[in-house]
Amino acid sequence: MTAITVDRLHKTYxxxxxxxxxxxxxxxxxxxxRREVHAVTDVGFTIEPGEVVGFLGPNGAxxxxxxxxLSGLLHPTSGTATVLGHVPWERDRRYxxxxxxxxxxxxQLQWDIPVLDSYKLNQAVFRIPDADFKARVEELxxxxxxxxxxxxxxxxxxxxxxxKCEIAGSLLHAPQVLFLDEPTIGLDVAMQRRxxxxxxxxxxxxxxxxMLTSHYMADVEALCRRVIVIHHGRLLFDGALEExxxxxxxxxxxxxxxxxxxxxxxxxxxxxxxxxxxxxxATGFSVRVPKAETPRVAARLLxxxxxxxxxxxxxxxxxxxxxxxxxxxxxxDGG
Amino acid sequence: MTGERLDADWTSGPRQAPGEGGLAxxxxxxxRILRTYLSLGVxxxxxxxxxxxxxxxxxxxxxxxxxxxxxxxxGQTTDLAGWGPYDLLVLIGVHFLIGGxxxxxxxxxxxxxxxxxxxxxxxxxLVKPADSQLLASVQVVRPQALVDVLVGLGVVVFGxxxxxxxxxxxxxxxxxxxxxCGLVVVYSFILALSxxxxxxxxxxxxxAIFQSLFGEAGxxxxxxxxxxxxxxxxxxxxxxFAVTVPSEALTGRLTxxxxxxxxxxxxxxxxxxxxxxxxxxxRYTGASA
Numbered sequence: 001m002t003a004i005t006v007d008r009l010h011k012t013y014x015x016x017x018x019x020x021x022x023x024x025x026x027x028x029x030x031x032x033x034r035r036e037v038h039a040v041t042d043v044g045f046t047i048e049p050g051e052v053v054g055f056l057g058p059n060g061a062x063x064x065x066x067x068x069x070l071s072g073l074l075h076p077t078s079g080t081a082t083v084l085g086h087v088p089w090e091r092d093r094r095y096x097x098x099x100x101x102x103x104x105x106x107x108q109l110q111w112d113i114p115v116l117d118s119y120k121l122n123q124a125v126f127r128i129p130d131a132d133f134k135a136r137v138e139e140l141x142x143x144x145x146x147x148x149x150x151x152x153x154x155x156x157x158x159x160x161x162x163x164k165c166e167i168a169g170s171l172l173h174a175p176q177v178l179f180l181d182e183p184t185i186g187l188d189v190a191m192q193r194r195x196x197x198x199x200x201x202x203x204x205x206x207x208x209x210x211m212l213t214s215h216y217m218a219d220v221e222a223l224c225r226r227v228i229v230i231h232h233g234r235l236l237f238d239g240a241l242e243e244x245x246x247x248x249x250x251x252x253x254x255x256x257x258x259x260x261x262x263x264x265x266x267x268x269x270x271x272x273x274x275x276x277x278x279x280x281x282a283t284g285f286s287v288r289v290p291k292a293e294t295p296r297v298a299a300r301l302l303x304x305x306x307x308x309x310x311x312x313x314x315x316x317x318x319x320x321x322x323x324x325x326x327x328x329x330x331x332x333d334g335g
Numbered sequence: 336m337t338g339e340r341l342d343a344d345w346t347s348g349p350r351q352a353p354g355e356g357g358l359a360x361x362x363x364x365x366x367r368i369l370r371t372y373l374s375l376g377v378x379x380x381x382x383x384x385x386x387x388x389x390x391x392x393x394x395x396x397x398x399x400x401x402x403x404x405x406x407x408x409x410g411q412t413t414d415l416a417g418w419g420p421y422d423l424l425v426l427i428g429v430h431f432l433i434g435g436x437x438x439x440x441x442x443x444x445x446x447x448x449x450x451x452x453x454x455x456x457x458x459x460x461l462v463k464p465a466d467s468q469l470l471a472s473v474q475v476v477r478p479q480a481l482v483d484v485l486v487g488l489g490v491v492v493f494g495x496x497x498x499x500x501x502x503x504x505x506x507x508x509x510x511x512x513x514x515x516c517g518l519v520v521v522y523s524f525i526l527a528l529s530x531x532x533x534x535x536x537x538x539x540x541x542x543a544i545f546q547s548l549f550g551e552a553g554x555x556x557x558x559x560x561x562x563x564x565x566x567x568x569x570x571x572x573x574x575x576f577a578v579t580v581p582s583e584a585l586t587g588r589l590t591x592x593x594x595x596x597x598x599x600x601x602x603x604x605x606x607x608x609x610x611x612x613x614x615x616x617x618r619y620t621g622a623s624a
Contacts, residue, residue, distance in 0.1 A: 125464065
């Protein structure tokens with residue numbers, strides 16, 4: 001059985017709209033103009049139990065809207081979805097009891113009471129038996145180093161500490177589906193890494209399925225073998241991360257190290273690299289060439305220069321994704 | 336990372352999962368949530384020690400001015416639309432009591448809900464496997480308000496010892512029931528007001544308006560107001576009515592008409608506010624990320 005099935009999902013918002021200025025503001029009090037915004041258009045995919053899927057797209061692409069529909073917060077305009085056999089927006093308690101939504105930018109722990117007390121509220125809400133509750137709190141606090149934090153009021157915690165406590169609190173009921181919306185946003189690198197490895201371990205141990213959005217590609221590379229990319233509310237790509245790079249990266253980078261103090265003559269180098277822009281380094285240079293020409297250019301460089309080392313690299317995922325979005329924006333804008 | 340292993344039981348799940356066990360299961364679940372929120376809130380009293388002192392001072396000042404006001408009125412007359420001085424003292428006590436319960440959990444929770452709708456954290460209330468209205472209504476407890484509850488109880492008891500009304504057990508039970516009705520009416524009213532935050536994101540002043548209505552009109556028997564205002568304070572903004580009926584019961588002047596209308600009004604307000612709540616939830620769009 002699949003964990004998540006999404007079919008032709010649409011979500012259209014009606015947003016009030018007005019010009020700036022006093023006149024327009026007064027006018028809007030009387031008659032509000034509204035504009036349709038297609039946040040999600042015709043999105044479909046399936047996710048198997050135990051999968052960790054990266055959900056990528058620039059700001060405003062429709063990621064959060066999709067996650068909110070799947071976690072039951074929003075009704076779609078049309079289309080269907082089932083998660084663990086339930087229609088999420090029916091908000092059946094049996095579904096909500098197996099699901100967790102974690103948003104890096106928002107807290108659910110109560111500000112003024114100790115973390116552990118917030119956990120006890122969750123225990124009551126999720127009907128977690130005492131023995132399970134105790135064992136899980138102990139284990140999570142060991143994994144995430146929460147010992148010192150559990151008895152402090154949330155307002156006294158740092159951002160990173162708070163996020164760890166948020167995540168632990170959201171997992172006490174051992175959810176089978178996890179929606180993580182930017183879980184590492186604003187955290188330092190060490191804390192990001194800690195949370196990443198924790199999510200991986202949680203997935204490994206419980207077999208829960210995870211959908212993750214993040215602007216940090218390191219999160220995605222570390223956790224997700226599969227990615228779903230949406231842009232302007234439409235599905236752009238659904239497949240393995242390497243395939244995304246393979247399919248969308250138009251260029252490769254050739255890094256060349258030269259032997260000795262070889263005087264590099266720009267005029268001679270030009271024809272060797274088909275006139276592509278060359279970036280000089282202390283001991284050599286690098287050049288970006290279209291993928292198809294890479295073997296030919298590399299062979300010419302090896303033949304024509306005293307090369308001590310030559311490495312061909314895929315571009316970093318960040319820049320691939322950027323390219324994908326730029327390309328499709330141009331397509332959409334151009335009509 | 337090495338050494339990070341999950342060993343607790345992550346698969347057994349709850350013995351009775353949320354949503355299971357039929358109606359009895361739902362009610363048990365709701366009661367457990369209510370109990371946990373209230374008891375944790377009150378146990379956290381220590382977090383608010385200085386606030387607590389302030390609320391004692393505040394309650395004493397409020398009580399003193401109200402009693403002073405009463406003594407001014409009763410310096411001129413011995414009877415206000417059939418209410419004697421100690422009858423009105425009982426009413427002040429009931430007013431304190433209801434205000435205290437509202438301040439203990441309902442008002443702070445509603446304020447938190449409106450804030451949550453504005454900031455987007457209300458999402459977390461909706462993804463919990465429990466009754467959303469219940470969660471929204473009990474999410475924050477402000478234990479300082481216990482002072483008002485205790486002062487209210489004390490004033491009611493003191494006033495009753497001075498009122499020449501002998502209450503039977505039935506009268507006491509009726510009094511408690513009408514008190515419950517009054518609470519339900521006022522709670523439903525506040526809930527409906529706060530629910531409007533789903534449309535008009537900034538609504539902080541709504542509760543301030545309610546507070547001044549309840550604070551001013553609520554501490555007089557609804558029967559002393561002229562006819563049209565009495566109707567408004569009974570059906571449109573039922574604050575005075577909610578305080579008056581239990582006070583009538585406690586001072587031995589409850590009629591069947593007002594007892595029944597209190598019960599009817601409580602049911603009506605509760606059902607309407609709950610319907611309005613779910614109507615609003617369907618339109619919820621949340622704050623954007």
